[in-house]
Amino acid sequence: METLDGISAGGFTDSESTIRGNARIAVSQTLIKGICTEGVMKMDKDKAFLDWLYQWEQSLPSLDLEETISDPSHVAVVSEDLVKGFCNAGPLASERVAGIVPAVVDIFERAHNLGVHHFLLLQDTHDPDALEFSAYPPHCVAGSEESEMIDELRSLAFANLFTVIPKNSISSDVGTGLTSWLDQHPEIITFIVVGDCTDICVYHGATYLRVHANILGEAKARVIVPANCVQTYDLPVEAAVEVGAMPHGGDLLQRVFLYQMALNGVEVVSSLT
Ligand SMILES: [Zn+2]
Secondary structure (H helix, E strand, O other), X not given: OOOOOOOOOOOOOOHHHHHHHHHHHHHHHHHHHHHHHHHHHHHHHHHXXXXXXXXXXXXXXXXXXXXXXXXXXXXXXXXXOXXXXXXXXXXXXXXXXXXXXXXXXXXXXXXXXOOOOOEXXXXXXXXXXXXXXXXXXXXXXXXXXXXXXXXXXXXXXXXXXXXXXXXXXXXXXXXXXXXHHHHXXXXXXXXEEEEEOHHHXXXXXXXXXXXXXXXXXXXXXXXXXXXXXXXXXXXXXXXXXXXXXXXXXXXXXXXXXXXXXXXXXXXXXXXXX
């Protein structure tokens, strides 16, 4: 019996067979060596990028909030999905996401103290038969506790300034009132985006705001994402396999999507101090 690694391939009796056999072994070994070398090279390349990505995230600069909000009439704080269904109730609630709430509340309060009065809250508010439920378990159905704004934001003294924009998908702009709000507020050119999930709705929302400004030729527009105010969930491989879901590496995806936003012109900073 001949095997790819050639261990038992040397059992030929005449010299010709031995030569042919050895030649096949040599070809197999070269092939395997080539495949392995290619695999190792690809892994090395991936590792080099992941090392760079880690360092990039670690060295993100902070930004001074007061300088950023030099003219509050041009600024809006945009919150993605800070509803109970992603923080503390239902199948998609995540402790990691709930962990950003104090930093988000701090940004809301300081921005308000600096004179900002535009706060846009994009919130999952799903139809009971939303097609998104083929990808995610049913969540944040309109009228349910999960679809309610988190108490920490709802209880802010200036909550009357909030503009809630319901959404029925992971998109902030498709089928929502966001674009018409932007059209009605052309003076708003600085957007501070916070919320969850970094790689899903935050990514879509921040990228849309950047693209929208680019298309309008708004040279002074800024879309800013403070990394300490966005987060995503974690679902380890083993746990995912158990429930038949796709795994979700929270730390890696947080990093990759911060990068992906920065790559597309969003200002990703460690925090707004
Ligand atoms: Zn949803």
